[in-house]
Amino acid sequence: MNPIRTIAALFALSILAQGCVKETQEMAQEVGLLPSSCGTDGARLQATVDGSSYCATAQVIATGGNGSAMVSGLDLTGSAIVLQFDDLTVGTHAITAAENGVMYMSMGSTYVVGPDQTGSLTITEHNPDTHLLKATFQATVMNTASGLLKNLSGSVDVIYTLEE
Numbered sequence: 001m002n003p004i005r006t007i008a009a010l011f012a013l014s015i016l017a018q019g020c021v022k023e024t025q026e027m028a029q030e031v032g033l034l035p036s037s038c039g040t041d042g043a044r045l046q047a048t049v050d051g052s053s054y055c056a057t058a059q060v061i062a063t064g065g066n067g068s069a070m071v072s073g074l075d076l077t078g079s080a081i082v083l084q085f086d087d088l089t090v091g092t093h094a095i096t097a098a099e100n101g102v103m104y105m106s107m108g109s110t111y112v113v114g115p116d117q118t119g120s121l122t123i124t125e126h127n128p129d130t131h132l133l134k135a136t137f138q139a140t141v142m143n144t145a146s147g148l149l150k151n152l153s154g155s156v157d158v159i160y161t162l163e164e
Contacts, residue, residue, distance in 0.1 A: 039157070042132065045073030047081055047154025049104065054079065054154070062133065062160035064088070069133055069160050079106040083137060083156065088126045095119035095139045102139045104152055111141035111150050119152075131160045 038046040038055035045056040056073025063070055069085040084101035087093055093100050097113050100121045104111040113119060119139025126133050138153035 041157060042159040044157040045071060045081060045083075045154065047137075047152055049079075049106075049152055050150050054081065056081065060158060062156075062158035063163050064131065064133070064160035065163040071133070071156050071158055071160070077106075080104070081152070081154070083121070083135075085121065085123070085133070085135070088123060088128070088133065090123050090126055092120050092122045095121050095137065102137065102141060102152060104141050104150060109143050109146070109148075111143050111148075113139055114142040114144065117142055117149070131162070133158050133160055 038044055038057070039060060043060045045060050047054040054075060056075055058074040058076050060071070060073045062072075064085070067088055069088060070082065071085070072080060072082040074080045080103075082101075082103040082105075085093075086100050095102055095113055096118055097115050102113055102119065102121075117140040119137065121135060121137045123133070123135045134155075134157045136153075136155045138151075140149055140151055142149050
């Protein structure tokens with residue numbers, strides 16, 4: 001078989017498969033199996049990873065106490081984002097390898113902020129009485145094994161539980 005025809009056929013099949021996945025997702029949203037938006041107020045972690053949308057649709061966990069918090073989100077494919085808030089003061093804080101950590105995990109690969117990468121974490125709202133925490137973030141993360149970089153940006157709207 002002609003290699004160009006083979007490549008064209010594989011390309012066509014991948015387009016059809018993507019269309020089927022999108023149709024399946026839309027149908028699941030229409031019948032209420034999947035939400036049509038990312039999360040709900042008080043339970044949302046959404047991001048863009050190298051231009052692709054990420055939504056923690058499977059699970060969002062937020063814990064906090066003593067002026068810090070941790071938020072983790074898992075999507076339906078098993079990818080996860082974990083954010084460490086070292087300070088819950090409203091304002092912009094640096095993300096570095098040593099403070100306010102960010103980790104992204106996908107398909108068995110882990111990406112973290114390395115010594116040459118930075119980012120920012122902007123806390124837009126924090127209510128210590130209701131444990132409401134809203135923030136935006138952006139950072140470049142690196143897979144230390146391969147050196148591959150990914151750009152993350154997103155937002156968090158969670159109500160955290162107190163650590164005991």
